[in-house]
Amino acid sequence: MSKQFSTTEKEYGFTTRAIHAGQEACPSTGSLITPIYQTSTFVLDELGKNKGYQYARSHNPTRTALEECLASLEGARYGLAAASGLAAVSIVLDLLKAGDHVVVGEDVYGGVYRLFERVLRKFNINFTYIDASNLEAVENAITPETKLVWIESPTNPLLKLADIRAIANICQRRRIRLCVDNTFATPYFQRPIELGADIVVHSTTKYLSGHSDIIGGAVICNDEELYSELKFFQNASGAVPGPFDCFLALRGVKTLALRLREHERNATAIAKYLENHSQVEKVYYPGLPSHPQFDLAKTQMAGFGGVVAFVVKGGLEAAKTVVNSTSLFQLAESLGGVKSLICHPATMTHAPIPKEVREPLGIVDGLIRLSIGIEEGKDLLQDLESVLALTQQPITAQ
Numbered sequence: 001m002s003k004q005f006s007t008t009e010k011e012y013g014f015t016t017r018a019i020h021a022g023q024e025a026c027p028s029t030g031s032l033i034t035p036i037y038q039t040s041t042f043v044l045d046e047l048g049k050n051k052g053y054q055y056a057r058s059h060n061p062t063r064t065a066l067e068e069c070l071a072s073l074e075g076a077r078y079g080l081a082a083a084s085g086l087a088a089v090s091i092v093l094d095l096l097k098a099g100d101h102v103v104v105g106e107d108v109y110g111g112v113y114r115l116f117e118r119v120l121r122k123f124n125i126n127f128t129y130i131d132a133s134n135l136e137a138v139e140n141a142i143t144p145e146t147k148l149v150w151i152e153s154p155t156n157p158l159l160k161l162a163d164i165r166a167i168a169n170i171c172q173r174r175r176i177r178l179c180v181d182n183t184f185a186t187p188y189f190q191r192p193i194e195l196g197a198d199i200v201v202h203s204t205t206k207y208l209s210g211h212s213d214i215i216g217g218a219v220i221c222n223d224e225e226l227y228s229e230l231k232f233f234q235n236a237s238g239a240v241p242g243p244f245d246c247f248l249a250l251r252g253v254k255t256l257a258l259r260l261r262e263h264e265r266n267a268t269a270i271a272k273y274l275e276n277h278s279q280v281e282k283v284y285y286p287g288l289p290s291h292p293q294f295d296l297a298k299t300q301m302a303g304f305g306g307v308v309a310f311v312v313k314g315g316l317e318a319a320k321t322v323v324n325s326t327s328l329f330q331l332a333e334s335l336g337g338v339k340s341l342i343c344h345p346a347t348m349t350h351a352p353i354p355k356e357v358r359e360p361l362g363i364v365d366g367l368i369r370l371s372i373g374i375e376e377g378k379d380l381l382q383d384l385e386s387v388l389a390l391t392q393q394p395i396t397a398q
Contacts (some may be wrong), residue, residue: 014073014188015257022068023250034065036247058235062243066250070208070218073187073253075194078227080219080234081246085183085203086111087239088217092148092179092199094233098124101145105132105162107155107361109181110350118352132162133293139170146174152181153192153300157309157345157369158362159184159284161293164300168196177226183207183336188260189303193222199230206336207306209252210259214245259338259374263306266380267372271308273381279318279388281366284309306372307335309345316365318391319344323368325387328380335371340380343369 012020023034037060042053053059063081071079082088089112096102104116106129116127130137132151142149149171153162164180171178179199180192186207192200202208204216219234221227234240241249264287271285283290286297287304297304312318322342323331329342333349343349350363372380 017072018069018253018256021072022065034062034247034250036243037061038243056243057238057240060240060243060246062246062250063241066246066253067218069250069253070187070202070204071220073256074182074200074220075187075191076200076220076222077224078221080227080230081204081241081249082217082219082234083239083241084215085201085205085217086115087237088201088203088219089115089181090237090239091219091230091233092201093120093125094237095177095229096120096125096147099126099145100147101126101128101143103127103138103141103146103149104129105151105153105155105160106130107132107158107160107363108150108152109156110345110352112150112181113350114352131160132167133160135163135166135170138167142170142174142176146176149176149178150181151178152184153190154184154286154305154307156184157284157307157343157349157367159286159291159305159307159309161286161296161300163296164190164192164195164197171198172196184305184307185301185303186256186260186305188257189264189305190301193220195300198223198226204249205334207260207263208256208336209249210256210337211248211252212334212337212339214241214248216241216245216249260303260306262374263372264303266374266377267306267308267370268304269377270370270372270380270384273384274308274310277388279313279391281311281313307369308372309367309369311364311366312368312388312391314366314391316346319366319368321390322387325390326383327386328375328383329370335369337371338374340373340375341371343371345369 040056044050067079067081104127128141130141151162168178177198180197182192182200183203183206200220202218204218268287271288274280275283285308323344326342329340332341345363345367346365
């Protein structure tokens with residue numbers, strides 16, 4: 001069970017907590033690094049008495065260490081690990097019942113949209129999609145049945161920001177819970193619970209693990225009663241990560257701050273380069289002064305992240321040329337790893353969203369999303385320069 005960290009522990013810096021929180025030396029062996037407890041069950045001392053663990057779906061010491069560490073990094077009391085980011089989303093949505101209503105930021109990950117629209121609507125849970133950067137739109141969408149506001153900030157893939165503190169104030173006045181997907185920013189750059197959010201979710205697959213080698217998710221909160229509810233759903237549904245995945249996530253978190261500084265440095269240079277390129281129509285990156293919410297980003301975030309999106313001139317055919325021709329940027333879904341990735345949201349991550357819904361949002365055929373890795377920045381720029389040059393040439397029919 002996750003513990004509440006003491007004031008002294010909270011006073012430690014981010015990287016210190018990433019390395020130490022929940023990760024004391026093993027009391028029985030002195031192991032410096034949290035062991036992989038690769039077991040499905042635990043022997044009882046006697047009937048009704050155990051050492052804190054009984055069955056690995058409910059608890060596992062490696063998972064406990066990860067949950068405590070992530071909670072500490074978010075400035076919260078409680079953490080829950082899940083088998084994937086979408087499993088984490090499902091745990092939160094299990095709080096709802098038939099007839100409940102959710103207000104959702106419209107620029108939402110395609111997998112979340114699919115879960116909401118094609119799974120949960122069947123159970124008479126209703127969703128209204130709004131521009132979460134518009135506080136009036138958020139407030140106007142709330143009904144007497146609204147039980148949850150769900151936002152990403154920054155969003156995937158257009159990197160829009162929502163004013164978390166202002167939305168939290170709206171939710172608190174209406175006694176509605178606010179959940180923030182903090183995957184893109186990570187707790188190193190943004191801590192929504194400190195801004196008033198009730199729940200934070202992560203795909204630990206991304207920056208938190210950082211090496212593109214696990215699938216995982218997390219749910220973080222501060223309220224003990226809410227934690228108990230979420231913990232019940234985590235155990236009841238059973239979508240929990242294995243101990244080896246938890247071990248790898250803990251390993252990744254230890255270098256999170258170091259990696260993110262390099263991700264951001266490379267992303268800033270690439271965003272500035274793309275903004276001035278003749279073959280690029282638009283660039284999305286909250287660290288650019290041209291971003292419409294640049295001032296909010298500076299206020300709410302400690303950094304701008306490692307994801308850049310842009311629209312290439314020439315639509316789908318030009319986008320195909322770019323994503324099929326890079327050398328260092330690997331064409332793949334996901335993000336947040338040390339290797340740079342390139343993705344075409346309309347046909348990959350956001351394919352579950354119908355064209356008539358996604359295009360008005362800005363997820364057009366020419367949109368490309370970059371997950372900037374930690375390679376040498378000059379090498380990444382050269383890779384993009386060479387493929388963008390190809391879009392200036394006439395594209396011949398195959």
